[in-house]
Amino acid sequence: MAARTTSRVAIALFYATAGSLHLFVPEPFVSIVPSWVPEPALTVLFTGLAEIAGAAGMVQPWSGTLRILAGWGLAAYALCVWPANVQHMLLDIARPDHGLGLVYHVPRLALQPALMWWPLWSVGVISWPFRNC
Template identity: 55%
Template sequence: MRAGLRILLAVFYAYAGYRHIVGPEPFLLITPAWVSMPEQVVLWTGIAEIAGAIALAQPCSLRLRQAGGIGLALYALCVWPANVNHMLMDFARGDGSLSGGWGAAYHVPRMIAQPLLIWLALWTGRVTDWPLTVRR
């Protein structure tokens, strides 16, 4: 199960990275105002997602998979402010138009999923076994 989820997560991040690079506009819309050089940040976040996905997906080196898992977990933590900003912008609009009108039904699960994505990157990258296996 872990290997399958690892590949699925790698595909998810590779596609997300591709979207950041070829179509940065939606990501620029949700980038907090305090982020300097947002175009470059969005480009490099896309590159980071692709690099992490490649490291996580490869079958040969546990250390490289672990580095990919740690990198993607840190990435998910670092982009969380953009997700929070997106939620606050959307809720402030009232009509939910920024996120396609999904409102709380979109943003609440997204906020809950962020820590899960962080854990999943670490677990599938074999950085941690917690909470499924207790190390002795």
């Protein structure tokens, strides 16, 4: 049980920080929003708010149901931002200096499923692969 609680706090810190960056330093995020997404600046604002709301939901003490909904929400969020991460990689690779390069982008994209799994495990929706936590 302590592992899941610690994990929820870590996720909350991660997403609260990311959400704050989306709100207070939006330019890098706006620049990687795929062209088919309408209103990039507004989208980044809403994604920042979603991250902060998910973080708060993960650590609030009143409702296990709300924690589970926050876990599902953050898992869905990680899936929904995957296209922006792909877009970021494509933009970087197209630059003459290759930006952050594949050494950054390939692990980032490969770890996206872990960012979907992590909140679900932390709220107890799934137990794989740690059956006894």
